[in-house]
Amino acid sequence: MASLGVAAVAAVVFASAARLPFISDDYSYLETVRQPGWWHARAIWDPGGAPFTQLYRPFLFVWFGVLYHLFGLHPLVFHVATGVLVAIGAVMTALVGRRLGLHSGAYVAGVVYCLHASMAVPVGWTSAASSPLATALALGAVYVLLRPRLRAREVAAASILFVVALMTREVVALTPAVVFISVYIVDGGRPWRQRIRRSLVVSSPLWLALLAYAAVRRSSGFDSTLGPYQQRIGSQAFSNLWRLMQYATEFGQSTHLGGLVAAFWLLLIGLCIYAAVHSQLPQGLIGLGWAFLGVLPVIFLARHRMEYFYVGFALPGIAIAVGTVFQSVLATSAKNVRWAAATVLVAVLATLGFYAARQAERPYLDRSARRYSAVIDYVRRHNPHPAKGSTIRLPITAKQAVFGSYLQLVRVVFDDSSLQVAYKPSHPMNREMTRPQA
16 A cells, blocks of 8 residues: 555656657657667667767667557657656665665665656656666666575576666666675675675676676777767766756755755765664665765766766665665654654655656756647648658758757658658747757
């Protein structure tokens, strides 16, 4: 009953995002998976990545392809499916928390993950579903490797889950480090040398998989210093980290609340240390380390702004830290007190999530939805039945259309891959339809 209640609350929190249409690069994925033989095309599986962005996410194409061929062009189905991914991630977060030794804190961690406002973006923007999908897969790998006694089939399963997660979104690259610190801290009763040895042994399959994956990507031409997603060590890492810390506290769009954000993190760190020392619950330290490792692959981005869903893989760690604090503070309380506290926590998370989710949507999701709806209305009104191979003129500039996937939009809307587009920058609609995208 509690799980159904949390699911109902999550449905309310993310209902607005679930009503959005397809936007932005959603149409690029849809146009690709409409083509015969897309599932074995070299453009999908080439480890060198997309020519312009060098992103490598073949299993995101698989996600789009399966949903498209089962349900067609129904945005609501895609959004609901992403919501199911979020729910799976919440369950896996709770299961990992249980395997780390938490009890009530594990379930609190699942609730924190499920109701976090950052999930509004992948729910409303299907291309961002790669974040909860990769996180759920990586959580599965962590869960399997935290088994008290590992067998060969568990090691193989964890390695496969991890590689598929990497091929969905590479932000999960430091999953082996998460496994390492988890095993090291949980095995606190052993000498430190034995703990390091066991941590290395347990996490080694994922380290080997990561090295092999990186070698294949590099030999295929991937270079992290090129393109719009280029990585560079510099001062931007600190500003990016601070931005993600704001997103994690659900105040990412409220820059004037920096003091509150800093207070939250100082309080959380202090309470996790208290739980480790006084309550013998070191899981909060694992959560804090996980949170940092989860954003480490993205804070060095030099040309790309931080997004809400960039905290996706860090979120299970934050959730486990909060769950640890909850269990530590209420360890000696009566059962009805713990239930009351959990109810209050759900209410607070739902309120924050409801508010912050809309703050996350308003900057670009709603605006993008209006822009793409306007384009669709325009082309259907002026070109209701375009001939094969014809060119449709859009009231936007070619410069603004670079990241817009408008060619793919037109081809998807009319179910015709032979169509071309041209642009009319002087059109009166141009001002409304060419606002910068996030």
